């Protein structure tokens with residue numbers, strides 16, 4: 001049932017209209033951020049098309065056909081070659097292709113075309129998902145054009161992407177584009193509470209961290225986010241409270257640790273968010289606007305040592321570093337330099353008061 005999905009009410013009502021009219025397009029392009037529920041919506045559409053026990057125009061969600069529709073049979077190994085086949089669900093008419101490496105291959109598109117030309121085995125429609133369709137290259141896009149143009153009326157091909165701009169105009173013109181909006185923080189919070197995924201305080205925090213993506217709110221990403229944030233908080237404390245240069249250099253080293261290589265940008269984002277929070281508090285803004293609400297006591301301690309100018313300077317220094325990284329300067333030494341510049345920016349307010357006259 002569509003109502004079991006969180007957010008995107010506009011898409012739900014569009015789907016219902018299409019189902020009622022029996023006019024679900026044969027080629028669709030679902031766009032919207034990662035983890036927003038595009039795949040779940042596509043599977044719900046597949047259920048609505050194939051459920052023998054429909055409730056109105058929607059799948060019942062309870063019959064064997066509906067249940068099997070959500071279960072993908074991923075290959076046992078992570079070998080790229082094993083990912084080149086269609087990954088079928090337990091329903092023989094519903095499958096998906098994913099990029100084995102960075103690119104969706106021509107052969108995969110040919111497989112979809114071949115399978116799309118068969119009549120459904122069990123249900124009334126065959127549904128094929130193409131995950132991360134932005135990973136199509138020109139050749140694989142061209143291999144897909146024919147079946148997108150004239151899919152057999154019992155087959156539906158759904159391209160999923162967060163980056164529709166990467167696709168050729170010829171793909172766009174053959175697909176009905178369905179835009180998914182970010183899920184609001186309050187919808188995410190309600191979803192986490194309703195499904196008992198998190199306690200009240202944690203649900204609120206997960207919802208804020210998720211930035212519109214339900215997937216992100218429930219993923220391990222949240223745990224790693226909490227870890228990264230604790231590390232970034234240490235930096236801010238070393239800068240504002242303890243003036244601990246050794247800690248700063250240690251943090252710079254950690255930031256450049258090979259294990260955190262892919263998190264560098266994310267960590268900087270988090271550091272910036274913490275700085276912004278401390279800045280707001282230093283300017284006596286209401287605590288309700290603080291993003292990292294659960295860290296309020298720590299942030300208040302930090303903000304007590306700050307004037308408005310220092311955090312503003314930090315933010316622009318971080319932005320400068322980001323610009324420098326684009327031209328490929330050494331990240332390790334740039335990070336060291338950044339933290340030392342940040343530490344030198346201005347002495348904390350409290351110490352200023354003790355300057356002898």
Ligand SMILES: [Zn+2]
Pocket residue numbers: 051052053054059060061062063064065066067
């Ligand atoms: Zn059903």
